[in-house]
Amino acid sequence: MSSDLQWLLLRNNNSFIVKRAVDGPVFSKEPGNLRNLHSYKFSGLANAKTLDITDSPSGIQITTRKTKAVAGAVKTAYAKSSIRPRSGSRRAQGIVAQYAKRGYRPDLRTAALARVSALVSAQKEPKPTLPKKIRGKKAQAVKATSE
Secondary structure, three states: OOHHHHHHHHHOOOOOOOOOOOOOEEEEOOOOOOOEEEEOOOOOHHHHOEEEEEEEEEEEEEEEEEEOOOOOOOOEEEEEEEEOOOOOOHHHHHHHHHHHHHHHHHHHHHHHHHHHHHHHHHOOOOOOOOOOOOOOOHHHHHHHHHH
């Protein structure tokens, strides 16, 4: 079945559709949808080539659908690669560029890079906040009570 026909069947009736506002944007929770927008370009169900980027305990996992996979194959139809947890944004950019250079959905390069960068920044531990210094009248009052 062609991807255009799949989209025509899925675009109105789909369990992944999220409609929040009446005239607002329509979102989608389907796997392989990098921007979570309900559109043909970002659809992980209708397209033959999909790029799914998820967070996992071993780092960031990138899953791609093999182009010559049989329609009935589920686990063997996907190829997985991962980015180590403490690798920087340059590593993420290299991984995303690698898929685009091979011709595997180069139109999703910016969306994939944005998703990987967001996951990398979410995995970073936040810096500890320093206690606020007391200044002015409060500092003088604390100094007077300590003496």
